[in-house]
Amino acid sequence: MRSRHHDIADDLRQQIAKGGIQPSERLPSEADLADRYEVSAVTLRRALAVLQSEGLVEKIHGKGNFVRRPHRKILYVGGWGTLDPWTAAEPALRVTVRSTTVPAQAQLTNLLKVPTGSPIVETTCISHEGESPHGLARIYIPRDLVPAGVLDDDFPCREAVTRFAVLGPPPAALRETVRARPPTLDEASALRIGQASVVLSITRIATDSTGRVVEATLLAFPGDRVDAVFTTHHVTDERQTQG
Numbered sequence: 001m002r003s004r005h006h007d008i009a010d011d012l013r014q015q016i017a018k019g020g021i022q023p024s025e026r027l028p029s030e031a032d033l034a035d036r037y038e039v040s041a042v043t044l045r046r047a048l049a050v051l052q053s054e055g056l057v058e059k060i061h062g063k064g065n066f067v068r069r070p071h072r073k074i075l076y077v078g079g080w081g082t083l084d085p086w087t088a089a090e091p092a093l094r095v096t097v098r099s100t101t102v103p104a105q106a107q108l109t110n111l112l113k114v115p116t117g118s119p120i121v122e123t124t125c126i127s128h129e130g131e132s133p134h135g136l137a138r139i140y141i142p143r144d145l146v147p148a149g150v151l152d153d154d155f156p157c158r159e160a161v162t163r164f165a166v167l168g169p170p171p172a173a174l175r176e177t178v179r180a181r182p183p184t185l186d187e188a189s190a191l192r193i194g195q196a197s198v199v200l201s202i203t204r205i206a207t208d209s210t211g212r213v214v215e216a217t218l219l220a221f222p223g224d225r226v227d228a229v230f231t232t233h234h235v236t237d238e239r240q241t242q243g
């Protein structure tokens with residue numbers, strides 16, 4: 001027998017599809033919807049959970065449930081370590097930035113190849129389109145390599161941060177590891193996505209000409225909001241050109 005919450009989800013889905021409830025519009029309160037459909041609050045929340053899992057409805061803490069506006073996909077350009085200029089320049093896309101000094105522990109000691117406890121600067125960047133987060137970047141730099149002003153309130157590298165780019169001088173090499181995985185608890189909270197969602201995870205390591213790691217970046221994007229493009233160049237095998 002079909003569950004009542006699926007019937008409610010179907011009805012709300014049809015209203016959204018027909019334009020009865022517009023993108024970015026707030027749904028009636030959960031109490032009002034429960035009264036309208038003559039169901040318990042638990043059943044109503046199950047119906048909303050179905051729509052949330054489909055990406056049709058977003059629950060914003062303290063504000064209510066809203067019809068999600070279809071997201072424009074952003075483009076991450078592999079090899080350059082940045083969002084493409086068109087995406088980064090979008091007026092609807094804004095980035096919040098927070099920098100702090102932390103001691104290197106566990107994963108960071110391995111990524112940056114520094115001793116445990118070494119001071120490193122963590123810069124957290126979250127891009128938003130309206131109320132919805134689009135991407136998360138956590139950039140780590142050894143304290144002695146941090147560009148001037150990164151820790152200031154008047155952030156001088158704001159253009160680079162808006163593009164999720166390398167903050168320091170252009171590195172000699174950039175290595176990016178890409179995989180799809182479930183979000184961590186922190187990522188799910190920051191990006192306001194469910195634990196069952198999939199994120200595109202990119203670990204970016206920048207090194208200088210001596211091979212020293214000058215910056216490590218952990219990026220996470222909801223899987224339905226980003227395309228990553230990597231361009232490769234054919235390398236001629238020198239052994240085939242000799243003799």
